[in-house]
Amino acid sequence: KATVSVLYCRQKMENVQHKLVVLSGKGGVGKSTVACQLAMGLAQSGKKVGLLDVDLCGPSVPKIMGVEGKDVTQGETGWVPVTTEGSGVKVMSIQFLLENEGDAVVWRGPRKDQCIKQFLKDVEWGALDVLVIDTPPGTSDEHITLCEVLRPLPNIGAVVVTSPQNVACDAVRKELSFCKKLNLPVHGIIENMSGFACPHCADCTPIFSTGGGQQLATEYTLPFLGTIPLDPRLSQSEDAGIHFTKAFPDSQTAVSINNILGKIATVV
Amino acid sequence: MAKTIQKLGIPGVKNIIAVSSCKGGVGKSTTAVNLAVAMSNLGRVTGLLDADVQGPSIPRMLGMHKLEGVKGTAEGKFLPPQNYGVKAMSLGLLVDDDKSVVARGPMISQQIQGLITQVDWGELDVLCIDMPPGTHDVHLTIAQHLSLDGAVVVTTPQEIAAMDTRRGMQMFREVKVPLLGLIENMSYFLCPNCTEKHYLFGKANLAEEAAKKFQIPLLGAIPFELSTREGGDLGAPVTHLGENGHVMAKPYFSIAKEILQILDEKDKKKDGQ
Numbered sequence: 308k309a310t311v312s313v314l315y316c317r318q319k320m321e322n323v324q325h326k327l328v329v330l331s332g333k334g335g336v337g338k339s340t341v342a343c344q345l346a347m348g349l350a351q352s353g354k355k356v357g358l359l360d361v362d363l364c365g366p367s368v369p370k371i372m373g374v375e376g377k378d379v380t381q382g383e384t385g386w387v388p389v390t391t392e393g394s395g396v397k398v399m400s401i402q403f404l405l406e407n408e409g410d411a412v413v414w415r416g417p418r419k420d421q422c423i424k425q426f427l428k429d430v431e432w433g434a435l436d437v438l439v440i441d442t443p444p445g446t447s448d449e450h451i452t453l454c455e456v457l458r459p460l461p462n463i464g465a466v467v468v469t470s471p472q473n474v475a476c477d478a479v480r481k482e483l484s485f486c487k488k489l490n491l492p493v494h495g496i497i498e499n500m501s502g503f504a505c506p507h508c509a510d511c512t513p514i515f516s517t518g519g520g521q522q523l524a525t526e527y528t529l530p531f532l533g534t535i536p537l538d539p540r541l542s543q544s545e546d547a548g549i550h551f552t553k554a555f556p557d558s559q560t561a562v563s564i565n566n567i568l569g570k571i572a573t574v575v
Numbered sequence: 576m577a578k579t580i581q582k583l584g585i586p587g588v589k590n591i592i593a594v595s596s597c598k599g600g601v602g603k604s605t606t607a608v609n610l611a612v613a614m615s616n617l618g619r620v621t622g623l624l625d626a627d628v629q630g631p632s633i634p635r636m637l638g639m640h641k642l643e644g645v646k647g648t649a650e651g652k653f654l655p656p657q658n659y660g661v662k663a664m665s666l667g668l669l670v671d672d673d674k675s676v677v678a679r680g681p682m683i684s685q686q687i688q689g690l691i692t693q694v695d696w697g698e699l700d701v702l703c704i705d706m707p708p709g710t711h712d713v714h715l716t717i718a719q720h721l722s723l724d725g726a727v728v729v730t731t732p733q734e735i736a737a738m739d740t741r742r743g744m745q746m747f748r749e750v751k752v753p754l755l756g757l758i759e760n761m762s763y764f765l766c767p768n769c770t771e772k773h774y775l776f777g778k779a780n781l782a783e784e785a786a787k788k789f790q791i792p793l794l795g796a797i798p799f800e801l802s803t804r805e806g807g808d809l810g811a812p813v814t815h816l817g818e819n820g821h822v823m824a825k826p827y828f829s830i831a832k833e834i835l836q837i838l839d840e841k842d843k844k845k846d847g848q
Contacts, residue, residue, distance in 0.1 A: 334599010334709075335598065365599075365708065365742065412710060413715060416679045444630060444709075445707070445709075446629050446675050474635055474636065474808055477631075477672060478629075478632070480672060484674060484675040503764065503773070514764060514801060515804060542735075545733075546734040546735060
């Protein structure tokens with residue numbers, strides 16, 4: 308039986324057409340990268356996009372989106388999310404509420420649960436075509452709270468990110484098992500950091516192995532959305548808060564991201 | 576007067592260190608495995624506890640993921656299996672690969688406490704704990720209840736990683752766990768074809784700056800090398816053939832020696848009291 312706060316969250320989310328959760332069982336595979344690139348790309352295509360960062364311990368989204376250190380203002384019905392200048396994405400993250408943006412957030416589960424529900428019901432998201440949600444690795448409080456609130460709503464789905472190596476795929480299997488257990492539809496799997504093309508000699512090295520993402524997609528009968536190769540300029544762009552695919556459209560990485568965006572755009 | 580939580584040690588275990596980073600994917604588990612194997616190679620009786628119950632990597636990295644179950648003692652405790660001289664315990668050894676642990680913080684903390692107290696570690700010189708990413712319940716539970724001799728923190732050069740790593744270090748300071756040092760992992764990648772250096776995750780001296788800010792040593796910078804990753808996937812860590820067994824073993828041995836020196840000096844001070 309849903310609590311009052313959960314019902315209120317769901318009521319607020321009625322103005323959000325599609326809810327897209329970016330998941331991975333493994334840390335550091337590029338969930339935040341994918342979440343931000345999807346949000347910016349969908350906004351560029353004309354959609355009204357929100358981006359919610361529920362990685363409360365390691366909020367990367369504001370930096371990648373170029374809005375680190377911005378303040379969240381209080382509107383009539385809740386917090387006004389920070390809107391990015393270029394892409395017009397509405398962003399909400401715990402980082403905006405910290406006294407110092409580098410402060411540690413060391414909270415136990417119940418407080419995290421409360422915070423996430425506040426981000427869903429007490430933020431003036433307005434009418435959105437898509438709300439992209441970036442999550443921390445794992446299958447714990449943050450994920451359980453999101454599923455508890457959003458799963459009964461229409462048009463909710465997940466995109467699962469992995470890197471190619473066995474160690475990452477082991478952890479992602481658990482995430483896919485979580486999605487199955489909680490009946491969370493999965494739009495597909497993305498394999499990030501899929502090879503590095505040396506700009507000096509054009510030799511492509513599968514530095515994080517190869518093929519793991521496709522293998523998972525086959526194992527779990529899920530769409531394989533594509534691979535994204537490593538480009539050092541992506542990491543540099545994120546550190547600088549620059550929109551990578553706009554700045555380096557000819558990069559193989561940008562081309563791959565745009566291909567994946569095209570597939571996601573058909574389901575949102 | 577504030578209530579202080581009493582921190583407990585593990586009977587028979589001389590030193591306990593956490594290998595940590597707030598950021599995921601920087602190489603904590605790879606580092607923890609290779610440091611533990613190096614320490615064992617250097618003559619210390621070493622254990623490795625996988626505290627990442629939702630994404631346990633240690634069984635695969637230590638070549639134990641094909642094990643069928645874990646033996647128990649007469650007292651009903653788990654007997655940690657051993658490989659490359661390291662005794663290891665992980666939820667990954669007790670649960671099927673495709674089963675997920677869907678649990679909120681308090682339950683995860685309970686599972687960790689079980690992995691600590693229900694394991695017959697025997698006599699160990701060092702127990703390394705591979706911590707999961709973030710600063711969650713499990714981190715607080717371990718840091719507040721277990722008497723940790725220190726934390727070794729791992730980061731990559733990228734600002735986003737360094738940012739989160741600083742948060743993790745702040746957490747350890749707040750719960751009064753000594754920071755033993757910082758390791759910069761995946762510093763650069765050497766193209767095997769043309770031997771050009773590539774700074775995949777940035778080149779800024781952020782790790783050095785963070786070490787200075789927190790007044791801790793920068794224990795080492797480890798380049799990204801294919802065989803390190805392959806070793807993890809194949810369950811044959813690069814340190815398993817000894818310090819001279821592989822070119823990538825050297826940085827781990829160097830860091831392991833530094834950590835052991837710090838721990839030995841702490842032990843001398845403790846004995847001298």
